[in-house]
Amino acid sequence: MLLAKTLRSSTFKLALISIGVFGAIVFALFGYVYWSTTAFVLSRSDSAVEEERTSLRTAYDADGRAGLIRAIEQRAAEARGFYLLADASFNRVAGNLKEWPEGLRSAEGSAEFRLEAPHSNASGRGPLLRARWETLPAGFHMLVSKDIDDLGRFADKIYDAFGFAILFIIALAAAASVGVTRRTVGRIESINATSRAIMESGLGRRITLRGTQDEWDYLAQNLNSMLDRIESLMGEVKQVSDNVAHDLRTPLTRMRGRLEKASLMERHSERDQSLVNDTIADLDDVLRMFSSLTRISQIETANLTATFRAVNLVEIATQVAELFDAAAEERGGRVEVEGDQPVFVAGDRDLLFDALSNLVDNAIKHGIDGGRVAVCVGQKEGSAVVTVSDEGPGIPSGETERVFKRFYRLERSRRTPGNGLGLSLVAAVARLHGARISLSDNAPGLRMELHFPSTPRMAQTSPL
DSSP states (O other), rough: HHHHHHSSHHEEEEHHHHHHHHHHHHHHHHHHHHHHHHHHHHHHHHHHHHHHHHHHHHHHHHHHHHHHHHHHHHHHTTTTSSEEEEEEOOOEEESSOSSSOOTTTTSSEEEEEEEEEEEETTTTTEEEEEEEEETTTSEEEEEEEEOHHHHHHHHHHHHHHHHHHHHHHHHHHHHHHHHHHHHHHHHHHHHHHHHHHHHOOTTTOOOOSSSSSHHHHHHHHHHHHHHHHHHHHHHHHHHHHHHHHHHHHHHHHHHEEEHHHHSSSSHHHHHHHHHHHHHHHHHHHHHHHHHHHHHHHHHHSOOOOOGGGEEEEEHHHHHHHHHHHHHHHTOEEHHHHHHHOOOOOEEEEEHHHHHHHHHHHHHHHOOTTTTTTEEEEEEETTEEEEEEOOSSSSOOOOTGGGGSSSSOOOOOGTTTSSSSSSHHHHHHHHHHHTTTEEEEEEESEEEEEEEEEOGGGGGGGGOO
């Protein structure tokens, strides 16, 4: 089964193609070495033959046929090459060749030919000669040649190397392609098996890591992280569904009870008006809850970054402080803005206003009576930072991550108005703007900071 998948896989085909290309490169390299070496040896042989031919022709021009014969015999005795002087009928006159080679009967030229016995070498064949011949003025024919049999043996070795290379590359291609592909297919099958198990039994399974720290382990880590994120989102969806059902049950039950009671009682204008007002208030709470949920979903799913502009955080903080200053005064407190130098970021002004409003509103609601809420806008290490701090009881260290979940509320906060969606909206706006949220102790109270990404050019940009 695995072998069949291995042979059908694209990785196997790609491996064969790669090794085929590598083999072609090797063959081309062998061919170049053979061609360049052969050309060099033949060039040297041709130069030597031409030098000998010129020397013999000089001897002939100087001393005639007798001088040429003496020169040929001397060179033949010194084994400097193979020579032959023949008459007009190509009969031997002088030299260490017994007869004129067949096929070389033209007036002049150059060619290669192989000698027969008794000049046979170890392979049983005569040596390979590189020859040049010409016809002298008196009708004699002179042939001068050099032994290039080493070149022939070199060519044979090149051919043997070619054959060995072909066999080696075929074996390498088979072993490497199957080995690499089996490993790849095996890892893919492991991922597929885990995927099927997840589809059948749920998100509890994870892809096994082999500890090799290769690209497959990195892929498995990323897929496992993705599964963790999906599982977390599914858990949040379930939590949201449970919380929506829980938070809607109370106002809807109150409304039903009032309406049922009213249906059994006599009509009374003042009492009916009070009933209508209470019911409207409960419906407004429900509508605000759904409006907040819709707002958060729009922020998380819509691509709003295309509409980002340069906005001044100090200006937004000042407007938020003015909006909530009256609510703070009702509890004897105040909202103050620290920082008067413009701080610009790229973002959506309305969303940033909503997020900062929720932070200030939470600080007022959960702070102490007569407390101070401070909104500080500044820069730290080139990035914009907005800090909202209060003097309330703060948040327990174990709850800092959970307060940003939808509908999550601390036990002591359930007596205050709200639906647990304010900080969820803040978190959604922060993610959209690439900002990081941090919570810390204000001693006393809570300090919440929004750290925006570094945008050095924004510091010099005016809002549109």
